[in-house]
Amino acid sequence: MSKRQSPSFREVAEYAGVSLATVSRVASGRGGVSSEVEAKVRAAAAKMGAILDPREKSQTIAFLPSNRDLLHPIHSRIYVGAESFCRTQGWELVLQTFQYDKNQPAKEIRLPRLIERGGAIRAVILAGVNTTALLARLDAIGMSYAVLGNNLAGDWDPSAHDVVYMDDLEGARELTRYLLSLEHRDIWFIGDVEQPWVARLLRGYRTVMEEAGLAPRWHSMHSDERQAGYLCAKLLISRREPVTAIFAASDPTAEGVIRALRDSGVRVPEEVSVVGVNDTEGAILHPPLTTIRSFPEEVGRHLAELVINRIAKPKLPGQQLTIPTQLIRRESCRVLAATASALV
Amino acid sequence: MSKRQSPSFREVAEYAGVSLATVSRVASGRGGVSSEVEAKVRAAAAKMGAILDPREKSQTIAFLPSNRDLLHPIHSRIYVGAESFCRTQGWELVLQTFQYDKNQPAKEIRLPRLIERGGAIRAVILAGVNTTALLARLDAIGMSYAVLGNNLAGDWDPSAHDVVYMDDLEGARELTRYLLSLEHRDIWFIGDVEQPWVARLLRGYRTVMEEAGLAPRWHSMHSDERQAGYLCAKLLISRREPVTAIFAASDPTAEGVIRALRDSGVRVPEEVSVVGVNDTEGAILHPPLTTIRSFPEEVGRHLAELVINRIAKPKLPGQQLTIPTQLIRRESCRVLAATASALV
DNA sequence: ATGAAAGCGCTAACAT
DNA sequence: ATGTTAGCGCTTTCAT
Numbered sequence: 252m253s254k255r256q257s258p259s260f261r262e263v264a265e266y267a268g269v270s271l272a273t274v275s276r277v278a279s280g281r282g283g284v285s286s287e288v289e290a291k292v293r294a295a296a297a298k299m300g301a302i303l304d305p306r307e308k309s310q311t312i313a314f315l316p317s318n319r320d321l322l323h324p325i326h327s328r329i330y331v332g333a334e335s336f337c338r339t340q341g342w343e344l345v346l347q348t349f350q351y352d353k354n355q356p357a358k359e360i361r362l363p364r365l366i367e368r369g370g371a372i373r374a375v376i377l378a379g380v381n382t383t384a385l386l387a388r389l390d391a392i393g394m395s396y397a398v399l400g401n402n403l404a405g406d407w408d409p410s411a412h413d414v415v416y417m418d419d420l421e422g423a424r425e426l427t428r429y430l431l432s433l434e435h436r437d438i439w440f441i442g443d444v445e446q447p448w449v450a451r452l453l454r455g456y457r458t459v460m461e462e463a464g465l466a467p468r469w470h471s472m473h474s475d476e477r478q479a480g481y482l483c484a485k486l487l488i489s490r491r492e493p494v495t496a497i498f499a500a501s502d503p504t505a506e507g508v509i510r511a512l513r514d515s516g517v518r519v520p521e522e523v524s525v526v527g528v529n530d531t532e533g534a535i536l537h538p539p540l541t542t543i544r545s546f547p548e549e550v551g552r553h554l555a556e557l558v559i560n561r562i563a564k565p566k567l568p569g570q571q572l573t574i575p576t577q578l579i580r581r582e583s584c585r586v587l588a589a590t591a592s593a594l595v
Numbered sequence: 596m597s598k599r600q601s602p603s604f605r606e607v608a609e610y611a612g613v614s615l616a617t618v619s620r621v622a623s624g625r626g627g628v629s630s631e632v633e634a635k636v637r638a639a640a641a642k643m644g645a646i647l648d649p650r651e652k653s654q655t656i657a658f659l660p661s662n663r664d665l666l667h668p669i670h671s672r673i674y675v676g677a678e679s680f681c682r683t684q685g686w687e688l689v690l691q692t693f694q695y696d697k698n699q700p701a702k703e704i705r706l707p708r709l710i711e712r713g714g715a716i717r718a719v720i721l722a723g724v725n726t727t728a729l730l731a732r733l734d735a736i737g738m739s740y741a742v743l744g745n746n747l748a749g750d751w752d753p754s755a756h757d758v759v760y761m762d763d764l765e766g767a768r769e770l771t772r773y774l775l776s777l778e779h780r781d782i783w784f785i786g787d788v789e790q791p792w793v794a795r796l797l798r799g800y801r802t803v804m805e806e807a808g809l810a811p812r813w814h815s816m817h818s819d820e821r822q823a824g825y826l827c828a829k830l831l832i833s834r835r836e837p838v839t840a841i842f843a844a845s846d847p848t849a850e851g852v853i854r855a856l857r858d859s860g861v862r863v864p865e866e867v868s869v870v871g872v873n874d875t876e877g878a879i880l881h882p883p884l885t886t887i888r889s890f891p892e893e894v895g896r897h898l899a900e901l902v903i904n905r906i907a908k909p910k911l912p913g914q915q916l917t918i919p920t921q922l923i924r925r926e927s928c929r930v931l932a933a934t935a936s937a938l939v
Numbered sequence: 940a941t942g943a944a945a946g947c948g949c950t951a952a953c954a955t
Numbered sequence: 956a957t958g959t960t961a962g963c964g965c966t967t968t969c970a971t
Contacts, residue, residue, distance in 0.1 A: 259948060270958045275950060285956060311709055313689075322675055327666040334692055343708055345657075346690040348678055364687055365655055371715040477879075506879050535821075535850050537881030603964060614942045619966060629940060 257308075258301040267295035278303040280393070304393075305370030312337060312558060313365065313372045314346045317379035322348065324531050325547050326378050329399070332551025333376055340559055344376075353404065357387035366394065374562050376554045380447065383407045395565065397558035399550065404447045412569045413557040415550055419448055419528065422543035422576035423455025426498060426526050429541075429578060431463055434587035435496040435524060440469035441483040441508060442500025443476070449500045452528060456498055468492075476500075480507025488515045495523060495587050502527035505540055509583070524584035539581035550574050601652075602645040611639035622647040624737075648737075649714030656681060656902060657709065657716045658690045661723035666692065668875050669891050670722050673743070676895025677720055684903055688720075697748065701731035710738065718906050720898045724791065727751045739909065741902035743894065745792045756913045757901040759894055763792060763872065766887035766920035767799025770842060770870050773885075773922060775807055778931035779840040779868060784813035785827040785852060786844025787820070793844045796872060800842055812836075820844075824851025832859045839867060839931050846871035849884055853927070868928035883925035894918050 258266075260274040267274070269288060276284050277292045284292075296303050314333060316326040334344040351360045365371040374395040377385065380402045389396050397413040430438050440456050442449040453469060460467040470486060472479040480499050484507065487494055499505035505527030509519050519525050519538060526541045527533050533540030553572050561567065602610075604618040611618070613636060620628050621636045628636075640647050658677060660670040678688040695704045709715040718739040721729065724746045733740050741757040774782050784800045786793040797813060804811040814830060816823040824843050828851065831838055843849035849871030853863050863869055863882060870885045871877050877884030897916050905911065 261948075271949080272951085272959080273957060275948095276957090279950080281950095283956065288956080309708075311707075320675075322666075322671040324668065324671075327668075327671050331664070331666055331692070343691065345707075345709065347687065348675070363655075363689075364653075365689065365709075365715060369713075369715070371709060371713070503879075532876065532879060535847075535876060536879060605964075615965080616942065616944095616967085617940090619964095620941090623966080625966095627940065632940080 258296075258299045260301075263292065263296050263299060263301045263303075266299055267292045274303075306373050306394075307370075309370050309373040310341060311343045311345060311372055312374045312376060312555070313363065314344050314376045315363070315379065316346065316348055317377065317381050317385065318350050318353075319348065319379045325529060325545070328547035329378055329551035329554070332548030333555040334551070335548075336552040336555040337559070340555075342373075342555075342559060344555070345372075348379075351382075351385065353382055355382075355384060357384045357391060360385055360388045362388065362392075367392075374558045376551075376558055378402070378554075380404065386412065395558060395561045397554045397561065399554065400571070401448045401451070402446075409571055410569055412571075413561055414569070414571045415553045415557065416571070416573045417545045417547075417550055418573045418575050419543070419545065420451050420455045422528065422545070422578075423452040423498075424459050425576070425578050426528070426541075426543055427456045427459040429580075430496045430498065430524065430526065430584065431459070431465075433496075433524065433584055436465055436587075437493045438465070438468075438496045438498060439487060439492070439494050440467065440498045440500070441480055442469075442471060442504055443473050443479055444469070444471035445473050446500075452498075452500050476503040477507040480504035481511045482507075484508040484511035485515070488512070488517065496584070497523060497525050499525060499527050502529055502531045502533045502536075502540060502542055504528075505542070505583075506532065506536055509536065509538075509540075520583050520585040524587075526584060530579055533579065533581060533583075536583070538583045541581045541584045542579050543576040544579050545576050546574055602640075602643045604645075607636065607640050607643060607645045607647075610643055611636045618647075650717050650738075651714075653714050653717040654685060655687045655689060655716055656718045656720060656899070657707065658688050658720045659707070659723065660690065660692055661721065661725050661729065662694050662697075663692065663723045669873060669889070672891035673722055673895035673898070676892030677899040678895070679892075680896045680899040681903070684899075686717075686899075686903060688899070689716075692723075695726075695729065697726055699726075699728060701728040701735060704729055704732045706732065706736075711736075718902045720895075720902055722746070722898075724748065730756065739902060739905045741898045741905065743898065744915070745795070746790075748791045753915055754913055756915075757905055758913070758915045759897045759901065760915070760917040761889045761891075761894055762917045762919050763887070763889065764795050764799045766872065766889065766922075767796040767842075768803050769920070769922050770872070770885075770887055771800045771803035773924075774840045774842065774868065774870065774928065775803070775809075777840075777868065777928055780809055780931075781837045782809070782812075782840045782842060783831060783836070783838050784811065784842045784844070785824055786813075786815065786848055787817050787823055788813070788815035789817050790844075796842075796844050820847040821851040824848035825855045826851075828852040828855035829859070832856070832861065840928070841867060841869050843869060843871050846873055846875045846877045846880075846884060846886055848872075849886070849927075850876065850880055853880065853882075853884075864927050864929035868931075870928060874923055877923065877925060877927075880927070882927045885925045885928045886923050887920040888923050889920050890918055 264271045264274045330346050337344040377398040400414040400416040457467040470483040499508050530542045530544040533542040608615045608618045621633050674690050681688040721742040744758040744760040801811040814827040843852050874886045874888040877886040
């Protein structure tokens with residue numbers, strides 16, 4: 252056990268030429284201190300290596316996949332990537348699921364106790380589905396954070412924050428272009444459009460379809476991803492919609508779609524091509540699924556890097572980073588041949 | 596903010612009829628206090644609702660899936676089940692992956708900082724792959740815990756601890772019996788036998804095979820589960836081993852097996868039946884996989900229940916709980932018909 | 940092993 | 956807005 256003790260408030264006070272009470276006031280953020288004196292105190296503390304905020308002692312960062320019941324594989328993998336980077340830097344990373352209402356104003360959000368109270372947690376990585384109110388809440392308590400940009404609902408200005416994006420918008424465009432390159436024209440989009448990232452995928456799909464002079468068509472269902480895929484596909488079939496390819500908003504959704512098609516005697520990819528998103532389980536489906544890979548471990552690594560950098564240099568302007576996706580061509584798509592879809 | 600303050604050491608001292616210093620000594624565990632006086636102090640503190648151990652203030656439990664690089668879906672789901680139970684009881688649950696050497700003695704294990712230091716964490720749930728040294732370490736620092744029994748290597752006495760088991764041993768027996776009931780006789784077991792839970796599955800398989808007067812046969816490979824399945828199955832094929840059914844030690848392993856068989860032109864289940872374990876991805880495979888379901892959320896719930904109970908009643912004898920598994924019959928198995936396996 | 944008393948680090952109350 | 960002073964909660968020292 253090292254005796255490494257940080258200088259006391261009394262010592263900081265002497266060094267800064269102020270009273271003990273003033274240092275205490277600065278440290279507690281209770282107010283009643285002029286900004287000049289506060290700056291003087293903070294400068295003194297920094298120079299002496301004194302710790303005013305007990306959080307500075309913590310070497311632990313929190314990873315919050317907010318507002319998700321289950322622990323999505325993507326988020327597990329983001330955590331794993333972030334954790335392993337943290338470890339190399341001497342930091343530890345704990346994960347805690349937590350929920351708050353999407354309409355809750357900043358002040359009313361009850362943060363996890365480790366974050367709210369005491370100096371247990373030094374900084375936060377936000378994943379999951381978040382609102383700007385949570386960012387405001389963290390700002391208010393002076394907690395540093397980096398955030399996964401994809402799932403942040405509503406309007407906000409990313410430039411003021413440390414943000415990492417998975418480039419699913421471009422991924423969706425690439426996927427759609429790929430289907431077009433296979434001569435498909437009757438391409439449907441299936442997913443829960445209420446989810447912000449699905450809305451963005453839809454946007455990418457629409458852009459490319461419209462640029463190609465085609466009518467984008469989609470069906471949305473707010474439900475379990477897999478089930479939504481199954482039910483939406485069944486619906487398309489029963490309505491005898493013209494369709495030769497289906498863009499599913501996730502791999503599980505694609506799995507549901509494929510199962511629905513198979514149950515209805517429609518062959519994949521011979522009659523209908525199917526693509527998914529994220530490459531979470533595409534490799535083990537039958538047929539193996541064409542999808543876009545989104546490198547969650549890499550995303551986690553960068554989130555960790557940004558937040559650790561933020562801790563070291565609080566004044567730094569916010570950084571934004573976009574991780575490209577990669578089209579993974581497997582066997583669930585086929586060039587649209589003379590053998591038209593059974594459904595047309 | 597409520598003013599609920601716990602009684603001070605001074606008050607406890609007065610109540611117990613000892614000095615402030617003695618209470619401080621008891622609280623810090625520094626020693627130099629007779630056991631009678633210590634008991635008197637603790638009794639007084641308990642009666643007054645005073646907090647001697649700062650951990651008592653914490654309402655947060657840690658979930659440690661130890662020694663696993665990735666965050667296995669099973670462990671994610673155990674966490675989710677445990678977290679949601681904790682939440683209903685007013686507790687929070689944080690997850691942290693952490694590694695230690697299997698040969699490390701208790702004293703040398705570096706625990707996560709939140710657990711080692713300060714009063715951040717009240718108790719621990721151990722999942723992942725653990726050694727008895729970690730249990731000893733937690734005992735030494737007076738940290739309450741419950742442990743997932745399946746993955747604890749080596750000899751130990753469960754009766755002294757709070758343990759939850761997934762009954763994979765009986766699951767393996769049931770699965771083997773099921774294959775026997777389909778007339779299979781040439782049944783191979785594939786998995787990484789170095790993993791404690793795989794060793795137990797193998798034991799269940801062997802027991803039933805031997806009771807049926809059949810020779811158990813297995814192939815082990817220390818590798819990625821999926822890849823191990825693929826390579827072991829390929830090996831069986833290339834060696835032209837007689838085989839009509841394969842017991843894979845996990846669903847991913849079964850997926851590898853099925854892919855290897857398909858790549859070699861062997862049809863599942865027509866020529867070879869395949870089963871998996873844990874039902875993590877069996878439902879989305881093709882053909883849908885017969886497997887045993889192990890209810891990880893339920894396991895998590897019970898782990899949380901045991902550890903919360905332990906906090907409330909530290910003197911209670913250890914409790915052990917076994918969660919049964921369930922055979923899930925899907926389409927990857929077939930009654931062995933006159934059409935003998937292509938490999939025989 | 941225990942207590943009395945001094946000391947440390949911080950907060951709170953009060954004064955200006 | 957800042958300093959002075961008192962006080963709280965706990966640890967440490969020293970004496971027995």
